[in-house]
Amino acid sequence: MVLALLAATLAAASSVGAQEFQDLTTSATPLLLQSQGSFTVGGDIIVSDALGTGGSGHIAVNQMYVQYKVPPSSRVPVVMVHGADLSGKSYETTPDGRMGWDEYFVRKGHAVYLADQVSRARSGFDPTVFNDVRSGAVPPGTQPPISHFSNEHAWTVFRFGPTFGVPYPDEQFPVEAMDRFAKQVVPDLNAMLRSPNPTHKALSDLALSLKGAVLMGHSESGRAPLEAALINAGGIRGMIVMEPPGGCGAAHYTDEQIATLARLPILIVFGDHLSVAPRDWLGAFENCKDFMARVNAAKGNVKMLYPPDLGIHGNSHLIMQDKNNLQIADLILDWIDRNVGTKVTRF
Amino acid sequence: MVLALLAATLAAASSVGAQEFQDLTTSATPLLLQSQGSFTVGGDIIVSDALGTGGSGHIAVNQMYVQYKVPPSSRVPVVMVHGADLSGKSYETTPDGRMGWDEYFVRKGHAVYLADQVSRARSGFDPTVFNDVRSGAVPPGTQPPISHFSNEHAWTVFRFGPTFGVPYPDEQFPVEAMDRFAKQVVPDLNAMLRSPNPTHKALSDLALSLKGAVLMGHSESGRAPLEAALINAGGIRGMIVMEPPGGCGAAHYTDEQIATLARLPILIVFGDHLSVAPRDWLGAFENCKDFMARVNAAKGNVKMLYPPDLGIHGNSHLIMQDKNNLQIADLILDWIDRNVGTKVTRF
Helix, strand or coil: CEEECCHHHHCCCCCCCCHHHHHCEEECCCEEECEEEEEEECCEEEEECCCHHHCCEEEEECCEEEEEEECCEEEEEEEEECCCCCCHHHHCCCCCCCCCHHHHHHHCCEEEEEEECCCCHHHCCCCHHHHHHHHCCCCHHHCCCCECCCHHHHHHHCCCCCECCECCCCCCCCHHHHHHHHCCCCCECHHHCCCCCHHHHHHHHHHHHHCCEEEEEEHHHCCHHHHHHHHCCCCEEEEEEECCCCCCCCCCCCHHHHHHHCCCEEEEECCCCCCCCCCCHHHHHHHHHHHHHHHHHCCCEEEEECHHHHCCCCCCCCHHHCCCHHHHHHHHHHHHHHHCCCCCEEC | CEEECCHHHHCCCCCCCCHHHHHCEEECCCEEECEEEEEEECCEEEEECCCHHHCCEEEEECCEEEEEEECCEEEEEEEEECCCCCCHHHHCCCCCCCCCHHHHHHHCCEEEEEEECCCCHHHCCCCHHHHHHHHCCCCHHHCCCCECCCHHHHHHHCCCCCECCECCCCCCCCHHHHHHHHCCCCCECHHHCCCCCHHHHHHHHHHHHHCCEEEEEEHHHCCHHHHHHHHCCCCEEEEEEECCCCCCCCCCCCHHHHHHHCCCEEEEECCCCCCCCCCCHHHHHHHHHHHHHHHHHCCCEEEEECHHHHCCCCCCCCCCCCCCHHHHHHHHHHHHHHHCCCCCEEC
16 A cells, blocks of 8 residues: 655665665555644743843743644544654654654544644753753753663663564564664653643643544653643543553542543553563553543443454554554544544535 | 635634634645655764663664655755754744745645754754763763743844834734744754764755755755755755855855855845844845855856845845745745756656
């Protein structure tokens, strides 16, 4: 279903640095968009006097950058949010050059809103404390740690394989593109954010603006759809919770919060190799099953997509980039149709 | 030519935070793409042991993130690079919600490649020195200053008006959207980059991979197309140099370098109010005119697009976001047709 793309222009010599180019593939069918672009959600205007060569005065912080693609007629919009040390790029072209979920969901008739978490990538971050540390105005420990996954850390934590360089026999992540995946990693400054994380309200506000959207969160933002719904569920039509590292908060939420979450369809997604990974993914999985039981006991509609139950093996933590990423997407799209609905808006 | 877009879904209540949403406009005509996605160009794999919670080991640095949109048949591809304290967002939807150049150039038949400069936004940056400062392993002065424009600084330097809050009478920048513009500003870490700036080679490599592209640089990256051509001009078909703050390097380049630059068409672009702005934009403009004279004396083809000469007044430094941004785009597109050519590749 994919064709070598742009063969005329992209058959680059291997001597140049843009080697990723050679492997780009896409559908043979053009993509029709009613509209596309970007905007920001939320944000605060503050005053800073430590802006490097940028002067001093008012700056914006805590905004969330969002890119959108809207097909001519759209089923329920889907908002996609990425995990730790990554950006919206997670859902775009995969490290080995295949179509990402952002485009695939649009081709399947859903407007897609692709976010960079607050304080990350194109959402920017407040540089004040770093400049104040540099000048000696505040002690070094005042600035937050910045997280950035090493290849070695990502390999095992993201379940590409049991030890660095060794994939699981049935591994679905395109491990041959590990260095290209490394080029998707961006510094994670979430440690400097106030609590609650402004991304949660931005997601809730975005869903309200859309007058109905499915929120999809992954890993670090896996529970962000739930948190957004607990701020204001008015715009949220469904929630997709993918591999939150600490689980789904089975014992964390109050009965009142569980009752709120029980009013909306929720899909939990986990990949394979949970029990053999060095991090406690199995514990997260079990916690999410407990969460599912608790919400469903409150007359909720929580389902689990665990591909091994369907005979699909080898999925990593980066399930949207795995070689069978579109097969997984089809399962999620089917869940949306059955649980959120198939209503179409024409523009 | 623009219609209120998505009226059915986007008529958001003013009580929500996604207020930018209400003002999004787009063409009434759908956009047809042969392909779209993202990739990275260049990058080095290094070892770091100061990655916060991201472990230690190998990481990628110095890569350049690029998004692409390719129409079914394309004139020469155009690579767009943004200025200081900004990201690729500069060329997307304007702060007041109008179509950006990235989409407009595609609608006019050009494949567009939209970059985030190396060490910025979705290209990421190396966090090692910041984590080493935080832990006390190195002194605070070891980490680079981070630049981030304040609204006050941007207002006068970018020529929105003579003093903060006061626009020029004929100002073209959508000053009513100043706070939304502020939400496009991201921290600029160029001070930590090695010399020469890796963005330059990435641009040269990207043009080679594309087997022909026009490079467009703005402000901080205004001279980046020239620098890319001096590394390897093999893939470059034309260069658009927009408002480099220090001028075009009239006295900086050697005769040999000037001879190289004279082999390719170059368009220099400046906006209005150069002589009354607090920064020396007039000096930059005069330097670029000297550069033009020097390259043209070497049998080059350098032209100047200075809208006041055409009776078009009030353009700011952020010319791609001004209210007449598509009028300026048409002038650039016409220059491409006349100087680079109109050859079309069908995919």
